[in-house]
Amino acid sequence: MQIINVVLFDNFETLDACGPIEIFGSLGNEYRIEYYSMHGGIVTSRQGLQTQTQGFTQMAPDEIVLIPGGMGTRPLVNDDEFLSQLAALARQAKNILTVCTGSALLAKTGLLNAKRATSNKLAFDWVTSLNPAVDWVAKARWVVDGNIYTSSGVSAGMDMALGYVNDHLGTTVARKTAHDIEYSWNEDPDNDPFARLS
Amino acid sequence: MQIINVVLFDNFETLDACGPIEIFGSLGNEYRIEYYSMHGGIVTSRQGLQTQTQGFTQMAPDEIVLIPGGMGTRPLVNDDEFLSQLAALARQAKNILTVCTGSALLAKTGLLNAKRATSNKLAFDWVTSLNPAVDWVAKARWVVDGNIYTSSGVSAGMDMALGYVNDHLGTTVARKTAHDIEYSWNEDPDNDPFARLS
Numbered sequence: 001m002q003i004i005n006v007v008l009f010d011n012f013e014t015l016d017a018c019g020p021i022e023i024f025g026s027l028g029n030e031y032r033i034e035y036y037s038m039h040g041g042i043v044t045s046r047q048g049l050q051t052q053t054q055g056f057t058q059m060a061p062d063e064i065v066l067i068p069g070g071m072g073t074r075p076l077v078n079d080d081e082f083l084s085q086l087a088a089l090a091r092q093a094k095n096i097l098t099v100c101t102g103s104a105l106l107a108k109t110g111l112l113n114a115k116r117a118t119s120n121k122l123a124f125d126w127v128t129s130l131n132p133a134v135d136w137v138a139k140a141r142w143v144v145d146g147n148i149y150t151s152s153g154v155s156a157g158m159d160m161a162l163g164y165v166n167d168h169l170g171t172t173v174a175r176k177t178a179h180d181i182e183y184s185w186n187e188d189p190d191n192d193p194f195a196r197l198s
Numbered sequence: 199m200q201i202i203n204v205v206l207f208d209n210f211e212t213l214d215a216c217g218p219i220e221i222f223g224s225l226g227n228e229y230r231i232e233y234y235s236m237h238g239g240i241v242t243s244r245q246g247l248q249t250q251t252q253g254f255t256q257m258a259p260d261e262i263v264l265i266p267g268g269m270g271t272r273p274l275v276n277d278d279e280f281l282s283q284l285a286a287l288a289r290q291a292k293n294i295l296t297v298c299t300g301s302a303l304l305a306k307t308g309l310l311n312a313k314r315a316t317s318n319k320l321a322f323d324w325v326t327s328l329n330p331a332v333d334w335v336a337k338a339r340w341v342v343d344g345n346i347y348t349s350s351g352v353s354a355g356m357d358m359a360l361g362y363v364n365d366h367l368g369t370t371v372a373r374k375t376a377h378d379i380e381y382s383w384n385e386d387p388d389n390d391p392f393a394r395l396s
Contacts, residue, residue: 014216015216015379018212018216022211026245035247047219051249154379179392180320181353182318
């Protein structure tokens with residue numbers, strides 16, 4: 001049993017978190033989901049979902065950290081206390097998964113330096129400007145480099161989560177998980193229908 | 199501005215609610231999302247998401263009611279108090295949208311009688327057995343009958359929500375909404391990749 005430690009903050013994008021949560025939560029014998037924010041308590045998504053969280057200090061190491069994106073990342077890329085705590089959580093994680101502009105937060109910790117990573121295509125210029133030491137991939141549904149998975153915008157997080165399941169539990173399990181939730185999984189990380197035509 | 203009144207209950211399926219919430223919430227000038235449960239307070243999804251809600255008595259009429267499904271529907275189809283209150287909320291709604299086994303709850307109120315409707319394909323036999331007076335459609339991504347939209351399982355709720363946006367705000371808006379969240383919208387309600395081969 002692995003724990004998916006979801007990192008939430010005000011104005012997170014609902015589906016960035018809830019898409020992967022649906023995938024991992026459907027495999028209840030393999031994964032347990034826990035919800036965290038820096039100070040704990042209620043966190044409100046951009047879509048008004050108010051979610052109860054535990055504080056960062058309660059998070060167990062050696063598990064999986066999931067970082068969503070959304071408009072809430074805009075102030076956080078300049079929040080030294082948040083970034084310092086996020087870096088500590090990410091360093092002690094077994095795997096790190098980011099969705100959308102969640103990779104902006106991870107890039108600001110320095111942990112993506114010299115690694116391949118992707119992000120939301122609408123926000124790509126902003127995200128990549130935050131840290132040019134990252135090897136940003138403009139055309140990818142998701143990217144894996146070492147223990148770090150980064151996905152493109154919002155819905156791409158579901159494809160990445162299924163990709164993670166595929167890599168750790170096999171293709172049969174990943175396909176069955178997608179089928180059970182009636183999701184047409186984009187199985188190829190290099191197939192990015194939303195990449196910029198540049 | 200229309201309100202999307204999301205009806206939550208313990209063990210609701212996270213993505214059944216959060217998929218459509220993402221779609222409608224991305225159109226912040228058109229829709230506002232509010233979260234309800236019978237008695238209000240914290241409701242916990244099957245994936246452990248703890249969400250703050252208002253009580254049913256606070257819900258405004260003449261808005262849009264969204265009913266997710268999930269394992270939490272199993273006890274509720276036998277909960278006369280819940281069904282009675284849900285029927286009252288649905289009767290006063292402008293539109294009703296159900297995802298997955300959310301249609302089981304609406305079927306039990308009698309409001310789907312003689313109407314076309316669909317549901318989750320894995321749970322189809324159970325749902326249809328609850329009320330044979332409904333004209334159940336076995337092969338559909340989503341179904342519209344009058345002011346009621348019903349969708350197939352989990353992810354189909356996103357296609358249905360985009361279908362609702364298409365019907366009310368036009369195809370350009372629906373396609374842009376899907377594109378902005380990097381979602382490959384299945385635009386055809388009759389294209390059901392998960393229908394049973396029967």
